Amino acid sequence: MAKPGRPGAAKGGKGPTKGTGGLGRRALEGRGPTPKAEDRSWHPAGQRKLAKERLEAARARHGQGSQGGTQNRTPKSKQSDQEIINGRNSVLEALRTGVPATTLYIAARVEFDDRVKESLALATKKGIPILEIMRPEMDRLVSEGSVHQGIALAIPPYQYAHPMDLLDDVERKGQTPLFVALDGITDPRNLGAIIRTTAAFGGHGIVLPQRRSVGVNAAAWKTSAGAAARTPVSMASNLTQTIKAFKDRGVFVIGLDGDGDVMLPALDIADRPLLIVVGSEGKGLSRLVSENCDVIVSIPISKATESLNAGIATSISLYEVAMRRQGAR
Numbered sequence: 457m458a459k460p461g462r463p464g465a466a467k468g469g470k471g472p473t474k475g476t477g478g479l480g481r482r483a484l485e486g487r488g489p490t491p492k493a494e495d496r497s498w499h500p501a502g503q504r505k506l507a508k509e510r511l512e513a514a515r516a517r518h519g520q521g522s523q524g525g526t527q528n529r530t531p532k533s534k535q536s537d538q539e540i541i542n543g544r545n546s547v548l549e550a551l552r553t554g555v556p557a558t559t560l561y562i563a564a565r566v567e568f569d570d571r572v573k574e575s576l577a578l579a580t581k582k583g584i585p586i587l588e589i590m591r592p593e594m595d596r597l598v599s600e601g602s603v604h605q606g607i608a609l610a611i612p613p614y615q616y617a618h619p620m621d622l623l624d625d626v627e628r629k630g631q632t633p634l635f636v637a638l639d640g641i642t643d644p645r646n647l648g649a650i651i652r653t654t655a656a657f658g659g660h661g662i663v664l665p666q667r668r669s670v671g672v673n674a675a676a677w678k679t680s681a682g683a684a685a686r687t688p689v690s691m692a693s694n695l696t697q698t699i700k701a702f703k704d705r706g707v708f709v710i711g712l713d714g715d716g717d718v719m720l721p722a723l724d725i726a727d728r729p730l731l732i733v734v735g736s737e738g739k740g741l742s743r744l745v746s747e748n749c750d751v752i753v754s755i756p757i758s759k760a761t762e763s764l765n766a767g768i769a770t771s772i773s774l775y776e777v778a779m780r781r782q783g784a785r
Contacts, residue, residue: 538610538611539610539611539613539677540597540598540611541608541674542597542598542599542603542609542678543603544569544571544572544605544606546678547571547575547608549681549682550609550677550685551574551578551579551582551609553685553686554685555609555685556612557579557582557584558584558585558611559585559586559587559610560575560576560579560587560607560609561587561589561594561608561610562576562589562606562607563589563591563594564588564590564591565591567606572606572607575607591606594606594608598674599674611674614671614672614673614684616664616672617688617691618691619661619663619690620698620701620705621690622688622690623635623702623707627705631660632727632728632729633730634657634660634729634774635659635660635662635707635731635732636733636734637662637663637664638650638664638669638733638734638766639665639695639735639736639742639745640668641669641734641766642669642670642736644673644676644679645676645679645767646670646737646765646766646767647664647679647680648675648681649679649770649771650766651672651683652679652680653767653770653771654683654770656683656774657771657774657778658781659687660687661690662687662689662690664689664691696745696748699731699733699745699748699749700748703748705729706729707730707731708725708730708731708751709733709748709751710723710730710731710733710752710753710773711741712732712741712752712754712755712770713735713752715752718751718752718754719753719755720753720756720773720776726777726781727780732770732773732774733745733749734769734770735766737765737766755773
């Protein structure tokens with residue numbers, strides 16, 4: 457006979473117990489076939505599939521279609537008129553300065569630093585589509601040899617102003633014009649550096665000839681570090697005729713050349729409206745352009761150095777003008 461109150465004793469003996477009423481039957485059934493890896497969103501294969509679908513959807517929006525897969529596809533920057541800005545500093549600066557953009561590309565598993573986070577926030581605020589793609593696709597998207605750092609921005613073709621419209625705008629504001637014209641510059645990095653320097657020293661714009669000149673492309677955008685969004689670039693159908701038009705409006709035209717008539721430090725006309733014309737590093741100023749300049753100016757350099765890079769020569773000249781306009785010289 458069991459003792460009353462013994463631990464573990466069940467009341468009522470071994471009578472029938474209450475069942476589940478079939479509620480546990482589902483647990484005994486199989487869960488069906490295991491989904492494929494690419495159909496599981498948390499699986500790396502599934503993430504690649506989603507990224508590919510988003511990429512092809514973006515291509516469809518830009519009219520590129522989705523045939524032929526992604527492995528052998530020509531980079532977007534070569535299939536359409538849009539340009540690709542890449543690199544964390546360049547993309548962030550472009551977004552900060554309001555560069556019109558069509559898509560922000562982020563590489564899968566990219567390390568999120570403050571620049572990437574701010575770029576995502578700015579793109580979201582501006583309503584710019586954000587697309588995550590795999591790194592091999594990002595490598596094909598940007599220019600060959602370019603370091604994208606896992607982020608890129610697609611922008612539409614640059615909209616050039618008319619040179620005389622820029623001059624009109626400066627005079628309308630009551631400012632003293634300061635412009636830079638480029639004669640035969642074909643390196644986009646030189647153009648980007650000149651745009652950045654012009655912005656830094658208070659220049660009002662750049663004049664490019666329609667022929668024999670590089671345009672504002674992705675490489676120029678990147679080198680300018682966003683300054684291309686603040687400093688307008690104009691396109692002249694004929695640079696010589698544009699120089700004459702500037703002169704007719706009272707703008708003094710300075711040509712930079714190693715065999716100039718005057719050394720830059722001795723040129724005391726910084727307070728006048730100026731157009732500084734810079735030639736290519738190899739050929740310098742063309743004959744017609746040189747003949748239509750008011751004065752040809754040289755920068756004093758060591759005899760051991762043949763010439764200066766066009767971007768550096770422009771920087772020195774603009775610095776000299778800026779210092780004189782500020783009364784520091």
